[in-house]
Amino acid sequence: MDAASQIWHAHAFEKFERPGRRVVVIGAGISGLVTAYELECRGYRVRVLEGTTRIGGRIHTHRFGHGPGAPSVELGAMRIPAHHHHALEYIRRMGLAGKLRTFTTLLSDENAFLRTEDGFLRIREASGPLRENFRRELERHRPWQRHDERLDDGIVAFGAWLTAIVDAIAPPDLREALRTDLRRQLLDLVALVDLGPHLRGPARDRVDLHSLFSAHPGIRAGCSARLNSFLDDILAETSPDLLRLHGGMDALPRAVAGRLRGPVLLGHRVTGIEVCDDLVRLTVRAGSRTVEEHADLVVCTAPFPAVRRMRLRGLDADKLDVLREVEYCPATKVAVHCREAFWREGGIQGGASFTGGRVRQTYYPAPDGAPGQGAALLASYTIGDEAARLGRMSARRRHRLVLDELSVVHPELMTPGMVLDVVSVAWGNVAWSGGGCAYRWGKSDERCAEELRRAFHPVGRLFFAGEHCSTASAWIEGGIESALRAVEAVGRHDRAHRTATAADRHDPAGAL
Ligand SMILES: Cc1cc2nc3c(=O)[nH]c(=O)nc-3n(C[C@H](O)[C@H](O)[C@H](O)COP(=O)(O)OP(=O)(O)OC[C@H]3O[C@@H](n4cnc5c(N)ncnc54)[C@H](O)[C@@H]3O)c2cc1C
The missing domain is CATH 3.90.660.10 (Polyamine Oxidase; Chain A, domain 2)
Known part of the structure; x- marks a missing residue:
């Protein structure tokens, strides 16, 4: 069976019946599927076009072998x-x-390994060497604080473990800058609080960063935008409150796809989008065929690097700019x-x-x-x-x-x-995503908010969703948040359109 003929549902291409309520969703990742599901719940007739032969996008469970x-x-x-x-x-x-x-x-299994300046250590034995190294680093960079009595063991433990986490999680271009911010800003702020209640471990030589930051939110307020933008992800990735789906994360997109009434057409790559006044024209490559498809409304959830590869018409200059700018x-x-x-x-x-x-x-x-x-x-x-x-x-x-x-x-x-x-x-x-996620670390809140506003902003009947259009980029959460916003925007557009059409009917000459 060739890719183009693989269809998630048994539906053939349907003819949409009710004018004004036909929506095509581009992309069967979590944001596209949730968009489709929510639109169907609101009575729209939806179909999803997915370029690859797999649903889920960046939710991708690989199985070594077949069967349960x-x-x-x-x-x-x-x-x-x-x-x-x-x-x-x-x-x-x-x-x-x-x-x-x-x-x-x-870092949560005591027997796992941590690479330190002293080589590979089990996490349970890493605290001492990490603190020693951090003390040396501090003395190199802040010699004037060598005798500062506030620089007690708790603060050193805090700095040592946070540095280890930054080294483990941050992308290389941010790592050194974050270490500098940590030394220059965070330690002074942490020195003002009582670390006692947040010390953990048999030797009380580890600081529970989650309890510290939630008990003292003011510490965050004093950090640089660069450090702050990364702290959320650092805290999320090392949180004790993380969950997974037994059997594979792909159960989620599969379940959403399974609830759709309309088709999810795999192997249908959108190669062109033209926004017109009264419809959106899509060019779709399915196997060896290229077809043109018209929709009243389109929600594009393809990541921007994939959108950049499409032939785009009818999009304003700002939209074209932001499509290029999102890293x-x-x-x-x-x-x-x-x-x-x-x-x-x-x-x-x-x-x-x-x-x-x-x-x-x-x-x-x-x-x-x-x-x-x-x-x-x-x-x-x-x-x-x-x-x-x-x-x-x-x-x-x-x-x-x-x-x-x-x-x-x-x-x-x-x-x-x-x-x-x-x-x-x-x-x-991967041409379908062009990266792991939209890159917003290190940018100020204002810059992120502005980029997000422009990324999400609809162009006429063309709407946008996907983790890159959310406040939680790099997470499934962001994909779903953006889908819910896009569905609201579609509803608003449709209501405004229907009101305008009704007004035209009462006053065809447009005299109102
Ligand atoms: C390595 C990695 C680790 C991650 N870890 C986590 C984690 O632990 N927890 C978490 O919550 N999130 C994590 N994420 C992020 C999360 O996977 C994404 O934020 C989320 O899945 C994005 O969903 P989406 O629908 O916005 O985009 P996608 O899943 O990328 O969906 C977009 C879909 O559009 C399709 N498409 C693209 N171009 C076209 C076209 N021209 N025509 C038709 N279809 C097209 C794509 O094939 C894709 O299926 C991780 C991501 C990666 C890559």
Whole structure:
């Protein structure tokens, strides 16, 4: 079966009946599917055009093998912070709440590894060396504070662990700048609060950043925009309140698609959009056919790098500018199918190691495969330039490099027969997304808000949604938030249009 003939629903191309209520949604990622679902709930007739042969977009669960026992790994989104209400609400509405499980994250398994200046250490033994290194770093950069009695052990522990987290999570271009902001601003603010209630661990040498920041929100107010813009993601990614869907995150887009009455047409790539006064004209490539399609309204959820590749007509200059201006952050994941979950022998039950180098982060997914079918390891997760560098290599070279580097920490990978398969996605190379997510870190709140306003802004009958059009870019939450906003905008447009049409009917000469 060729790609173009793969249709998610058995529906053939339908003829829309009610004029003024035909909507085409471009993209079957989470934002496109939620847009379609919400529009159908409001009585619109919707169809979704998806360029690839898979629904879910950047929610991409890979299964090593077939059948329910095949171990799975997330090559796209993998966790949901507990405060992401839209995402959790959709999981509940789709009947998936029973599949929610805790996601064990970076630095939370005491036996996982952390790369430090002293080499690879287990997290449980890293506190002392991290604090020593941080003290030395402080003395290098803030010698005048060497004898400052406020620089007590608690503050050093705070700075040491936050630096470790920044090193593990931030893209390389931001890492050094964030370390500087941390030294110059954050320590002085933290020195003013009592860290006692936030110290954790048997030696009380770790600071619970989540409880500290929520007890003292004023600390955030004193940080630079650059540091602040990244703290949300740092806190989210290391939160103890992260969730995942047992069996794979793709259950969510599949469930939403399964609730749609209209078709989701896979292998239907939109290559052109022309916005006219009374309709939107789409050029669609389906297999070897190119068809023209007219819609009353269109919601485009394709990421902007994919939209830039389309032939665009009828869009104003500001929209064309913002389409070019929104930057995307590369992200690369490399996953390994192992004969067995050897890391469990070493006491690692889950979570992730910060392995640094070119591998950066290594996650140990919860075992959900059947016994005898092996185990999945997310060997490497990189973002920014490091992801782009891995992306530029051939898949074969990328996989070799990751296995070689990671085997320094996990020599079991070199045992004959241990590695059954390796897969990867360099999202920066994927034409359908052009990156892992819209890149807003390091930008001021005002700049982000302005970019977001312009990205979302409809052009006549053409509306926009997708994580890049949301306040939670880089998250599923953002995709859903943008979909709900787009649906509201479509409703407003339609109501205004109907009122205008009714007025015309009463006064065809336009004398009103
Ligand atoms: C590596 C990685 C890790 C992530 N981790 C997390 C995480 O842990 N938690 C979290 O919440 N979020 C995470 N995210 C972000 C999350 O995956 C995205 O924010 C969300 O899935 C975006 O949804 P979307 O619908 O806006 O875009 P997409 O999912 O990209 O959907 C857009 C769709 O449009 C289609 N399309 C593009 N061009 C065309 C065209 N010309 N014609 C037709 N169709 C087209 C694409 O194929 C795609 O299916 C991660 C993302 C990546 C890449």
